[in-house]
Amino acid sequence: MTDEGSTAGDKGELREFLRTRRARITPEEAGLTPAPGVRRVPGLRREEVAQLAGVSVDYYVRLERGRGSNVSEAVLDAIARALRLNDDERGHLFAVARPARTRPRPLPPQRVRPGLYRVLETMTEVPAIVVGRRTDVLATNRLARALYTDFDALPYRERNMSRFIFLDEAARGLYPDWEEVARSSVATLHLYAGQHPHDPRLAELIGELSVRDPDFRRWWADHDVHRRTFGSKRFHHPVVGDLTLDYEALTVTGDPDQVLGLYTAEPGSPSEEALRLLASWSGEVATGDRPHLPLPG
Missing domain, CATH: 1.10.260.40 (lambda repressor-like DNA-binding domains)
Structure with missing residues (x-):
């Protein structure tokens, strides 16, 4: 600009x-x-x-x-x-x-603070995930990797929640309310696009999803916007079955484009028991934590 x-x-x-x-x-x-x-x-x-x-x-x-x-x-x-x-x-x-009147500067790389990584790993009973610009997945704890997928094992450009939702077949089975989750993801991207209209990696992501998924292309044209705050989601996990989890999306101090997502189950509910089973299963299959590498830009 x-x-x-x-x-x-x-x-x-x-x-x-x-x-x-x-x-x-x-x-x-x-x-x-x-x-x-x-x-x-x-x-x-x-x-x-x-x-x-x-x-x-x-x-x-x-x-x-x-x-x-x-x-x-x-x-x-x-x-x-x-x-x-x-x-x-x-x-x-x-x-x-009322866009900014100054020439946009390249976005600096997003890095999760070491202290926040340590906080994630101390959370052994709740899935925790840090999502950054354009829904990039910046960090996860073991239980979040067991709930979703091992984002750490993916190439950098594929560590993205919107890509997971639209392009990974496992996501459609994981979310019983897949359309609701997918539309919310599109609306979150639209809100980000209004704040960072000149992000080249956003343009690349939108272009890829528009070409590869007709649902994304149609919903992107709706121009809905949505900010992640709190709510509940239903999951159907291939190992532990059905869960209904409440989530809180907390903005990370020092970087408003980083959001810490925490998932909890109602005490005494079948979902809490399923979450305990998922934690036990993830501990059994873990072969050691992979190093966390920051995403570029």
Whole structure:
């Protein structure tokens, strides 16, 4: 990006994000009386968004087409309210509508601190995983490797959670709710793309997944965004069977692009027993920990 403004890619993301958000809301849901006649677009028209946001139609059209400059926080707030954006969507709108005006610098390599590695390895009863930029898997403990796959044994470029979800056949059997998990992964990548639109490794990942998986390609076009925070996931593990695990996604101090994911089971539940069995099994099959190597960039 140069000082003259956003790139064509940034403008395209803003245009498609606003278009897809408009398409989700009917005039009735927005409290408007639909104009008579056949509507050619799903959801709200541009002039209806402008009306709800209190801006001129010309201004909103120019903004959606990426031609707006120095758009104010107040205007973006008004558009976010008109489109009923959640917190993640609002943050994404601000990121793509007001991109940095300075030339982007190459992203430095992500490295997990040695102390955090030691913390992971002390966690013997819960799966723990550190996920970085573009859903790269930076570090795992033994139980996480037993739950998912041994990411440490994979080439660098394949140590990625989105690649695992979409390109590893084992993932479709591991997640009973595979579509929900996969769509969430796509939305997480979209949120990251708004923050780091010039990451060449992200472009490589998106290109590969779009070519190799039609589901990814279709869901990427939806422009949904999602930030990992907390929730629950169901697993069907080939060794210990069904588990329902709660997860917490904690931002690592010192690197907001690193997230520590922890999985726990409800005390006294069958999932807790299955997790104990998985820990026992992973200890029996372990042949010694492989060295952890940082991912480049």
